[in-house]
Amino acid sequence: MSITRSTFIRSIIPGAVGLAMFPHLARGASGSGGVVDGRVLVNTSIGPMFLVKKGGKVVGVEQLKQDGEPWKLLGDMPDRLYNKARVKAPMIRREFLKNREKSDRTDRGSRDFVEVSWDDALKIVSEEMQRIKTKFGNASLHRGKSSWASNHAHFYRTEALLQRFLNGFGGSSTFFGNYSNQAISEILPAVAWSSPAAASDWPVIHQNAKLMVLWGCNPVATTRILSGRYATHAWYEAKKRGIEIIAIDPMKSETVKELGCEWLPIRPNTDVALALGLMHTLLTENLQDKAFIEGYTKGFKDFEPYLTGAKDGTPKTAEWASGITGIPADTIRGLARKMAGTRTTIAGGWSTQRQHHGEQAPWALVALGAMLGQMGLPGGGVSFGLHYADGGYPRPTMPVVGGISPGTNAVPNPFPIACLSDAYLNPGKTIECKGRKITYPDIRLVYTSGGNQLTHHQDTNRVIEAFRKPEVVIVQDPWWSPSARFADIVLPASSDLERNDLGQTLNLITAAHAAVDPLFKSRTDYDILTELADRLGHRQAFTEGRSEMEWVQFFYDAAKAQSKAVKMPDFDEFWAGEGIVEFPAGKGEFVHLADFRNDPLLQPLSTASGLIEFVSPYVGKLGYDDCPAHPTWIEPVEWKGSKGADKFPLQLISPHPPLRLHSQMCNTETRKSYTVADREPVVINAEDAAKRGIKSGDIVRLFNDRGQTLAGAIVTPDILQGTICLHEGGWYDPAKPGEKGALDKYGSPNLLTLDVPLSSRFAQATISGTAICDVEKWKGEALPVTAFDAVG
Numbered sequence: 001m002s003i004t005r006s007t008f009i010r011s012i013i014p015g016a017v018g019l020a021m022f023p024h025l026a027r028g029a030s031g032s033g034g035v036v037d038g039r040v041l042v043n044t045s046i047g048p049m050f051l052v053k054k055g056g057k058v059v060g061v062e063q064l065k066q067d068g069e070p071w072k073l074l075g076d077m078p079d080r081l082y083n084k085a086r087v088k089a090p091m092i093r094r095e096f097l098k099n100r101e102k103s104d105r106t107d108r109g110s111r112d113f114v115e116v117s118w119d120d121a122l123k124i125v126s127e128e129m130q131r132i133k134t135k136f137g138n139a140s141l142h143r144g145k146s147s148w149a150s151n152h153a154h155f156y157r158t159e160a161l162l163q164r165f166l167n168g169f170g171g172s173s174t175f176f177g178n179y180s181n182q183a184i185s186e187i188l189p190a191v192a193w194s195s196p197a198a199a200s201d202w203p204v205i206h207q208n209a210k211l212m213v214l215w216g217c218n219p220v221a222t223t224r225i226l227s228g229r230y231a232t233h234a235w236y237e238a239k240k241r242g243i244e245i246i247a248i249d250p251m252k253s254e255t256v257k258e259l260g261c262e263w264l265p266i267r268p269n270t271d272v273a274l275a276l277g278l279m280h281t282l283l284t285e286n287l288q289d290k291a292f293i294e295g296y297t298k299g300f301k302d303f304e305p306y307l308t309g310a311k312d313g314t315p316k317t318a319e320w321a322s323g324i325t326g327i328p329a330d331t332i333r334g335l336a337r338k339m340a341g342t343r344t345t346i347a348g349g350w351s352t353q354r355q356h357h358g359e360q361a362p363w364a365l366v367a368l369g370a371m372l373g374q375m376g377l378p379g380g381g382v383s384f385g386l387h388y389a390d391g392g393y394p395r396p397t398m399p400v401v402g403g404i405s406p407g408t409n410a411v412p413n414p415f416p417i418a419c420l421s422d423a424y425l426n427p428g429k430t431i432e433c434k435g436r437k438i439t440y441p442d443i444r445l446v447y448t449s450g451g452n453q454l455t456h457h458q459d460t461n462r463v464i465e466a467f468r469k470p471e472v473v474i475v476q477d478p479w480w481s482p483s484a485r486f487a488d489i490v491l492p493a494s495s496d497l498e499r500n501d502l503g504q505t506l507n508l509i510t511a512a513h514a515a516v517d518p519l520f521k522s523r524t525d526y527d528i529l530t531e532l533a534d535r536l537g538h539r540q541a542f543t544e545g546r547s548e549m550e551w552v553q554f555f556y557d558a559a560k561a562q563s564k565a566v567k568m569p570d571f572d573e574f575w576a577g578e579g580i581v582e583f584p585a586g587k588g589e590f591v592h593l594a595d596f597r598n599d600p601l602l603q604p605l606s607t608a609s610g611l612i613e614f615v616s617p618y619v620g621k622l623g624y625d626d627c628p629a630h631p632t633w634i635e636p637v638e639w640k641g642s643k644g645a646d647k648f649p650l651q652l653i654s655p656h657p658p659l660r661l662h663s664q665m666c667n668t669e670t671r672k673s674y675t676v677a678d679r680e681p682v683v684i685n686a687e688d689a690a691k692r693g694i695k696s697g698d699i700v701r702l703f704n705d706r707g708q709t710l711a712g713a714i715v716t717p718d719i720l721q722g723t724i725c726l727h728e729g730g731w732y733d734p735a736k737p738g739e740k741g742a743l744d745k746y747g748s749p750n751l752l753t754l755d756v757p758l759s760s761r762f763a764q765a766t767i768s769g770t771a772i773c774d775v776e777k778w779k780g781e782a783l784p785v786t787a788f789d790a791v792g
């Protein structure tokens, strides 16, 4: 990096005062990228933090004093920045460079790339976009899903920037929905309240709850990534205050271990049966809250015959539930009594809805909560938001910092994101979704920025087949992700440490400075898309004439104008100074559904009746046997009791990785602290392992009819027999690059998961939580992992 006048001045005048004297310099092209020795406040995919620089290089990390809990992964930032898997220059697949749309697409993923200049790369991208648009229309341009690239960003939201760019060019075909909570997002507003993230404030919970039931919920791991880790701290605090915590989970999660709470192992995909067994117990022991059912719910009378078996001949007793879930009947009865007898918060995670018939589990928990009758009481009820984001953080009075607008897409008819492979492979096919017909577009060009389909989508081998279909695949990413390796054109984006933006976390608005200027030949997402927009003739619409720093100031000034509780400093002072504006935290008194409980007529819910619905006429009317009118136990397509289970007797779960953000930072040094035999760890029950002669530390092969992957064995009693766990996000590392069906050497669970069917025709959500497989000791040679090497 060359020493400019501004970097020189910033390095000799540390602190706010000196910089405030030179506001025009403090707003130089790269924020505080010029700091040579000192701290730089940044905002990353896992939140704001200070980076420590020495001699112009990022060498360390300091957490904000407001940060709730430490997290080891934050320390990986220098490695994230300088990692050998950074894409260092624009690269084009050799075959594509020669033959363009006539290229051999089965060669995708072969890693045979050629470095090109930015000028050539962007010339080819714009030529291809123009060609597809002219020949096939805008619907043949497709935006690949991005989500977690820049979740904390405001200006640099990769998804919104790419949408804005494509929308300015006449639009692109696109999708709706998400991988996180699609099933619950569709069912919850229809039968209960509108937001899957709704939660009471933690102070109320701390003061009132006596029992918290973690239901498919691992908050000590999943709250780390967001919002200053307040919620992580709140869970430790709950434990410290002596609140009893019970976890219903197929494995002893990090939360169970960290909080030392009771563990009720459950067979995956059977939570609806457990909830029904609990409800049946409440009913037969007359423990249900009749006044609540009467005053706040609808349809119990029609649900009751299902519960008692009067409708289908099967009473949903604790014994019945025990046979399905593997939890002893007495334990189920004991839990029902305990929940009814004390102030109980049920904290549901989202794993149980990322499954076949995933609409049913959250609905069943709502029904159970309604029978318990504690909804709207302090420390009681059901929440699906205490494991996520700032769930339970007392809302401060502060302005919302805006973000870049995606603009409007002129191309109609998005399809469910869960149908990604199906849509790529079957242009023109029509599917049914919640009473509507949706026809797939004819996708010819895919442009992805900030998404990693080759790890995040289910059934990787089908994704490979799907990615052979379009004529052109463009990936914009700072790292050689498995998806970048499958592209024709790879555009090196700068990371979140090399650009200026704002952050908003808890009660803070923070400056997000570029810690260094863009590394190697990378360019910021904004810079790349601005030049492309220029070449395609819509630069002005894309930029509105603003530079990066002008946008940052624009969002800051808009927030400042709205701010009432605190007088925010002028932008120059904010940017050059400490860069943190703190707002007063909320009182912490909010109780979810208290207003509804207080007055169900004036504060109705989002459902058709305004009440909690045991039976939904709206859902029933659709006539879907895969999503009936009330919470129902329906066997999933794959589980212990299903067809094929004799051949593949293990149920696979792939929860979110405790020491990663999906695939992000799988390539950094923390990986070495959890890998086994250099691979992703797979958690195997001791009995299952003994039967197969597997010991901890062994390389094993997981397989089913869809795919195969190596992993490193951890043999333990801490997972239910018959269940196996491989966390999501491990980088797909094919032994034969580009080949469909190849053995994955590192350990991505999506080699084994199902892409079809989806949850149901109601939500059309992905079901990565439903899959069976088997495991064996790997007898072949210990193939070296190459996923994290540089390409080219």
Ligand SMILES: Nc1nc2c(c(=O)[nH]1)N[C@H]1C(S)=C(S)[C@@H](COP(=O)(O)OP(=O)(O)OC[C@H]3O[C@@H](n4cnc5c(=O)[nH]c(N)nc54)[C@H](O)[C@@H]3O)O[C@H]1N2
Binding pocket: 179, 180, 181, 215, 216, 217, 218, 221, 222, 223, 224, 225, 248, 249, 250, 251, 253, 266, 267, 268, 269, 270, 271, 348, 349, 350, 351, 352, 387, 388, 653, 654, 655, 656, 657, 658, 659, 660, 661, 662, 769
């Ligand atoms: N560290 C970290 N945190 C994250 C993320 C990350 O990548 N890393 N990702 C974030 C994102 S995008 C999301 S959507 C959320 C996801 O949040 P969730 O969907 O709630 O998280 P999961 O890890 O999938 O599952 C939570 C727990 O459910 C258990 N489980 C799995 N199957 C079953 C089952 O059938 N029944 C029951 N009862 N339990 C089951 C798992 O063992 C795990 O302990 O996490 C967020 N937080």
Ligand SMILES: Nc1nc2c(c(=O)[nH]1)N[C@H]1C(S)=C(S)[C@@H](COP(=O)(O)OP(=O)(O)OC[C@H]3O[C@@H](n4cnc5c(=O)[nH]c(N)nc54)[C@H](O)[C@@H]3O)O[C@H]1N2
Binding pocket: 146, 147, 148, 149, 150, 158, 179, 180, 181, 354, 449, 450, 451, 452, 453, 455, 456, 457, 458, 476, 477, 478, 479, 481, 493, 494, 495, 496, 525, 654, 655, 656, 661, 662, 663, 664, 728, 729, 749, 750, 753, 768, 769
């Ligand atoms: N088996 C299984 N699969 C799952 C899940 C599961 O529980 N089990 N969970 C699902 C869920 S809930 C989610 S949310 C998805 C997550 O899937 P993704 O959203 O794909 O997750 P990330 O790994 O965070 O991918 C982000 C990509 O953006 C890139 N990136 C990071 N920063 C930037 C940037 O500044 N600019 C650009 N251009 N790119 C950047 C990263 O390198 C990475 O390739 O996975 C889903 N897949």
Ligand SMILES: [Mo]
Binding pocket: 179, 180, 181
């Ligand atoms: Mo997610």
